[in-house]
Every structure is written in structure tokens, then in C-alpha cells.
Amino acid sequence: MAIFRILACLAIFVLTSAGALAEDSVDFNRDVRPILSGKCFACHGPDAETVEGDLRLDLPENALSDRDGAGEAILPGEPDDSLLIERIESADEDEVMPPPEFRKPLSAEEKETLRRWIAQGAQYDKHWAFLKPLQSDPPAVENTDWAKSEIDHFVLAAMEKRGIRPSPRASRETLIRRVSLDMRGLPPTLEELNEYLTDQSPGAYERMVDRMLASPHYGEKLTRIWMDLARYGDTNGYHFDSTRPVWLWRDWVIKAFNDNMPFDQFTIEQLAGDLLPDPSIDQKIASGFNRNSRFNEEGGADPEEFLVRYAVDRTVTLGRIWLGMTLNCCECHSHKYDPISQKEFYQLFAFFNNLEEVGAGGPGGFHNKPVPPTMQVPSPEQKTKSDELNATIARLEELIDSKLATVDYQEPDAPAVEDTPAVEETAAKETTEEKAASTEEEKTEVADDLATTSLLAWIKQAPGNTKLPRDVRIAAKQAAEKRTAEQNERLKTYFVQYIYRDTRELFDEVNKELGVAVKERTELNKQIPLQMISVEMAEPRPTYLLIRGNFETRGEQVERDVPAILPSLPTDTPRNRLSLAKWLVDPDHPLTARVTVNRYWAQLFGRGIVETVGDFGTQGRYPTHPQLLDWLATEYVESGWDTRNLFRTILMSATYQQSSVNDGRHDKVDADNLLLWRSPRFRLPAEEIRDTSLRISGMLSPKIGGPPVHPYQPPDYYKAKTGGWTWKVSKGEDGYRRGMYTFWRRTTPYPAFVIFDAPDRSECVTSRPRTNTPLQALTTLNDPQYFEAARVFAQRVLLEGPADLEGRITWAFRAALGRKPIAAEVAVIRAAHATHSGQFQSNAEAAAKISSAGNFTRPDGLDDVELATWTAIGNILLNSDEAITRE
Secondary structure: OOHHHHHHHHHHHHHHHHHHHHHHHHOHHHHHHHHHHOOOOHOOOOOOOHHHOOHHHHHHHHHEEEOOOEEEEEOOOOHHHHHHHHHHHOOOOOOOOOOOHHOOOOOOOOHHHHHHHHHOOOOOOOOOOHHHOOOOOOOOOOOOOOOHHHHHHHHHHHHOOOOOOOEEEEOOHHHHHHHHHHHHHOOOOOOOHHHHOOOOOOOHHHHHHHHHHHHHHHHHHHHHHHHHHOOOOOOOOOOOOEEEEOHHHHHHHHHHHHHOOOHHHHHHHHHHHOOOOOOOOHHHHHHHHHHHOOOOOOOOOHHHHHHHHHHHHHHHHHHHHOOOOOOOHHHHHOOOOOOOOOOHHHHHHHHHOOEEEOOOOOOOOOOOOOOOEEEEOHHHHHHHHHHHHHHHHHHHHHHHHHHOOOOOOOOOOOOOOHHHHHHHHHHHHHHHEEEEEEOOHHHHHHHHHHHOOOOOHHHHHHHOOOOHHHHHHHHHHOOOOOOOOOHHHHHHHHHHHHHHHHHHOOOOOOHHHHHHHHHHHHHHHHHHHHHHHHEEEEOOOOOOEHHHOOOEEEEEEEEOOOOOOOOOOOOOOOOOOOHHHHHHOOOOOOOHHHHHHHHHHHHHOOOOOOOOOOOOOOOOOOOOOOOHHHHHHHHHHHHHOOOOHHHHHHHOOOOOOEEOOOOOOOOHHHHOOOOOOOOOEEEEHHHHHHHHHHHOOOOOOOOOOOOOOOOOOOOOHHOOOOOOOOOOOOOOHHOOHHHHHHOOOOOOOOOOHOOOOOOOOOOOOOOOOOOOOHHHHHHHHHHHOOOOHHHHHHHHHHOOOOHHHHHHHHHHHHHHHOOOOOOOHHHHHHHHHHHHHHHOEEEEEEEHHOOOOOOOOOOOOOOHHHHHHHHHHHHHHOOOOHHEEOO
């Protein structure tokens, strides 16, 4: 037996040593590049213009060479003979690197990592994100009973390597609430909860997931996230911040997600829908994505400056959404950390520098006016009515033309126009000589008589008549010798049709009918929504590298192209936004699929596989599960960019279905849960906190899409901040729409959302922070919208719940939190009920005020004291941490 113990110990030693060696092996991308990028590249990186000492640590051919006899900065296998090690370990402030004034000293661990890397051969690798994702087989695992999918193999293998065990499966109540919040942004209804809990047959979870994915609210959830990325706002931004017509684009996105439009097509239509062959109305609407940039309405702003600003914004947005790269700094200089030059930035910029648009202000300004180009988008009903009116107007105009053809008007002999007395003067003379018009009415009749006698006399009067059609006024103002033949004909036909006394009666009925139809069409056109769209200029606008980003200081002219570090554009297609969009979603592109699946992973796990979801560059975090990321990316592309299928794949994994309970058993090894040994737990985003409250109360409108709405706001909030711009609170159902439909004013966003970390959307936002402040609790306790939700929820408890107190408590817990209360919670609520009931019984006025809070309907027959009491309890439940948290 002793020999077996010795052999077993030796085996354990060998395995442990092998594991230690594997862990001790330095990976350039994972371990070394982050150090060089964070501490060295600012002076020894990609920006060739600012390189110090002619040393570029991002290029192995430079770092490993003997530069002018000074020796190699890095000598593979010889750390003690490498100048890099000598300098980073120097105690001399004049020699040590990074310099003390840089204020980014290397830690002892970082120095040791660089030393070990050089000792192991100083192997350089291309940055992982710039390499095409490779499909790899899921690794083998020991706990095969736990792993349900390929995802689980990747995750569990990493756990087992560190001696970590996954958490048990979450309760069914938790799972349906989790899936509902993740896929719809709403908690499940009691009916949905009961349906799932009573379905004990195999496949119940799968069926529940499919129901959530098929919900129209699925598209709303994904669109709310996309609106941050696309910098959606209902106003122009900058100083005036006028309203703009863009909500049709938002509705297009909702429909695209609900229709499961492949992500490659989703990308192409937004970036270049207007350039597709014979683009549809929907594809033109989709191109409104490019118009989500802010617009400066100030007349004094330089249009050229802001044309640059808009193209810069679109370039940076493209970088963040599809490339996962920060391109902002390249506007002024080459990237300090990533291999993107300033010239390459302006080559990308050139794709967006050819949109047909005004730079700023414009003739007469655009304050409170739509900024062109725009497109009218009638509803089917409006289209039908418009067609009917157009047909009616065409018929009437044809009838008028036929009547005009029968009229042979001849201008009577009269003095030249310049000698024709003004109508008022002639009328005055006649009334004096004949003494036949002593009243204003009679003067008008005489003037009318004279004006309708002669076209020439009438023309003399016409320029001052603002009631006339614009083209008639313009023609009348022109001197006779400068009028075109068309203008003369227009004046004549208008005179005969409306003015001349001998013919106008012939047209009276048809004129009246035409006037009604034209007015009706005008009113209809006012109701048809507009959408800002993209239109490519016929002649390309030249693009220049701008020195230090200054629009007035042009460098060399550049042509459209993509960064050399990435695959080249096809040579057989025009270099425009359409070819750029197709390049982004080419299966060989290394970034787009990775960046996209990582963003969706972050939606479900609160953090991406790459934590910096908007930065896959050298300053970004290394993936926690690089092989899993590549597997997801390649699966996504091979599925035809099927987003719904991707979500279903993740939701079906055991990794996703784990409990979020943190028992602390792995805190020493992985306190941040990077290896996903439990499900993450995180607070809901701003809009969904409000949506959840309205959903639980029963007030939430299920309506999808439509113009933005204006829910409760602090009184005079906008008046005080914006010089009179007002917020008219929406009435009825519109006051209780989902938060994503709330009017988004960029300079002063909805305060209750800002308090919960919503951005102003002046630029692309790839992820929101999650803070925890007293203002948040004060908002959900006291904001009119949340307090009204507590009151209406109380109504539900009294009308839909059981009659007994304990039954009502259980019902309220299940409706609000999706689970039954434990005994201690029942006791707390029972005590709260007794306390509040006693208070309201002794204060009828307070009870009446609380039980009628808000505008939502209150049914007859409810007792004020009981309703006020349950309003207080509803306020407790809706403000619990659990109510606003995804478990």
C-alpha cells in the first residue's frame, strides 16, 4: 500500500507541476500587451510622430533590433541583457522607465511578467482582436452531467482549471423572471408565472424561452439598447435643441429585431439603405441611423466646421459599434495605442463626408424646423386618404382646365400698367364724383368692380395681397418686361378663374370644391410624419486630413479606404457607404461578429466576455473566455447572423441558468465572478425600472411604437432651464408607455432616467454605468409616477387578490417579485399593514389624498383607508432591491 501512496503522491506532484508550468507560461496578448499598451505605448507605440528614442515596442522588428549600436531593447531568452529590463528595474530617476513624471510606474508583478516573457523567448503575437475568429471544438470537462451545451464546456473547463464548482440551477420563479427581464425588459405577468410553474412536462423551460423570444416586447428590449449605440434623440442637441422627426427610425429598429432581420442586413440598411438598388421606404428610413448625429441650428455657426463634426461623429460611432475601437483621438493624431493612423481615420471619415446635408443654421435657420433631407412616411390609412384626395384634386383641376379652354379673355384697352391708378385712388375718385359710395362696404364693392375689370389693374394691386398663392404674388411683383411666358399665363388663368367678373361665376362651384380638397390635403400632410434620411451627394465632397483636427487647416487629400490592420475592401465595388457596410459584415472580418456577440453576452451577464464592450483594442480588457468568444462569433456568422438563435443558444446553457446566490465559496479565487461560477445579479437600466413599476401596477400600455410621449415631469423643469421650452404631460394611455418612448431631449434628458444613469445620447454609448445613490431611492419612493404605481398596484391587490390579509400579502409578493414571501416577510408586511391602517384611520384626509394620487382611474367602491394602507405596502414592495434587480 505504501508504494501506491508514493506513486499517487508523485502523480499529484507531476500534475500540479504541469499545471503550475502552464499557469507560469506568459501569453503575449493576455499578459504582456496590456502592460506595454498601458505603460509604454504612449511614447513607444503606434504613433510614429511621437516615438521617443526611436523605439517602438509595438513592432518586434524594432524592439528586437540593435538600434544604432545601442543594444537590443529586448533580447529573447536574455532578460538580464535586455535594455528594457535594465531600464524598468533601474533605481535612477533619470533612467527608469516609465519616467516618474509619467505617473504610471510598473508594479513588481508587471516587471516580473516582462522578465519572464523575455526569458521564455519574447514571442510577439498579433493583437488577438485583429485575427479572424477560429472555430474550435469545446474542451473536455469532468462534470459532464452539468454541461448542457458547448457554451458550458468552455465555461466549465475554465472553472475546473481553477478548482471552481458551478452553482446549482436557479429556482423556476427566478428563471422566468430572469428570462423575461433579459429578453423583454419586463417582469412576467402572474398569468405567465402560473403557466410556467404548472407546466411540469419535459421542455417547459424551452417553451417558456421561446414564448419570450416571440414576444413583440423582445424587439423593444433590443431597440432600447441599440438607441444608446445609435445616439438616438428626439431633438437636435446643441443650444436650441429643437424637436426632430426620427421616431420612425426607432420603430423600424423594433420591427427589424422582432422580424429577426439578420444582423448583416440590419447593418447594411442602416449605414447604406439609401444606396441599395431601388431602395424601399423602409430602407430609406433605416438610413436615418446616419442622421442621428446632433445638428447645430445656430445661424452664426460655421457650416464647414459642423459638416466635419457630423462626419467625425459617424466615424467614431462606426468604430465603437462594429469595430469595437476607440477612434476619437485619431481626429487629431495617430492612435497612441492601436495601429490606426490619422490618415486612416480620415479615409474612413471620407465615407461619411458625402451626405447631402446643411452644416449649420442655414438660410432662415432651422430652429424648430425639420433638417433636410427628410421623407414623408404616411400610414396605410393616410396613404389611402392621400391618394383619394390627389385623385379628387386632379379631377377638379382637369375640369378647370377644360373650362379655361372655353374662355377667350381679351384685355380691354387701358393705359399702361404704370399709368393705371391704384384701385384705392380710383375708387376714391369715383365715390367723390358720383357720391355713390359713402360706406366702407360700398368702397370695397367699387374697388372690386374696378379690379375685376382689367387684368392690368388687378396686377397693380396683387403684390400686396398676401392671401394670393405664392407663385401668383411673385409673378405679379415682376415688371412686365421681366415676366416669363409661364408667369403671364399663370396670372391670366388665375384672374379669369378667381377675379374677372365676367367669368369667375363659371368656376365658383369647382373652385369651392377644389379649395376644400386642397385644404383637407394640407391638413393631412401636416399629420403625416417625417423621417430624416440619408442621401448621397451626386458629386463627392473632397476629404482632407485635418491638421490637429482643425477644419480650417487642411493637409493632404485622402480617398475612401479602411485601416490596413484589417482586411481590404473589395476592388470590384464602388467605394461608398454600401461597400463599407458590406465589408463590416464580411465573414472574414475579425471584429464585427466578435464585438456584436460580446455586446449581447453583456446584456445577459452584466459584463462582456471582453469587459470593455466598446474597446477591443490594445487598451481593452483581454477576454475572460477567448475560445468561447470566437465560438460564439463563428456560430453567429454561420447561422446567417441569426440574433434570436444566438440568444436562445445562450439561454439554454447551464451557465445562464445558474443561481445568482453568492455563498462566498470562491471569493478568494474569483471574487469578481469572472469565470461565471454563479449567475450575475445587477440593477435594471433606468427605463426598465419605470417599466417594471408600471407593469406590476397594471398601468403599462402594451402599445408598440409611435411618436414620443411626455410622462410626468417636475413642474417648470424645462421652463427654468431652456428659456420657455415646455413639457406637456401626455394624457391617457400615452402617459403610461414604456420608457423607451419617452421624449428624449438631449440637453435636458428625462430626470428620473438620468438619476439611474441613462445617457444624454449626444454620442454613441456602448455601456451604461450602474451607480447607487440616495437620489435613486428618493425617486422611486416619491416621484409621482412611482407613487401612482404603488397606488394602482394597491387597487390590484384589493380587486384581484384574496380577501384575507395573508392571502393578499402572498398575492402581492408574487405579483411584484415573482415569488412567495417567507414567513419573516409575511410578518413584516402584516405589521406594516397594522401600523399604516391605524395611521390612516385617524387621518381621513391623508388617506383620501394618498388613495387618489395620480391621474390613473380609481374604481368606485374602494375604502380610502384600505387603499391608502396598501399603497404604502405597495410602495415598500416596488422599492425593494429585489424589484429593481435582475437576479
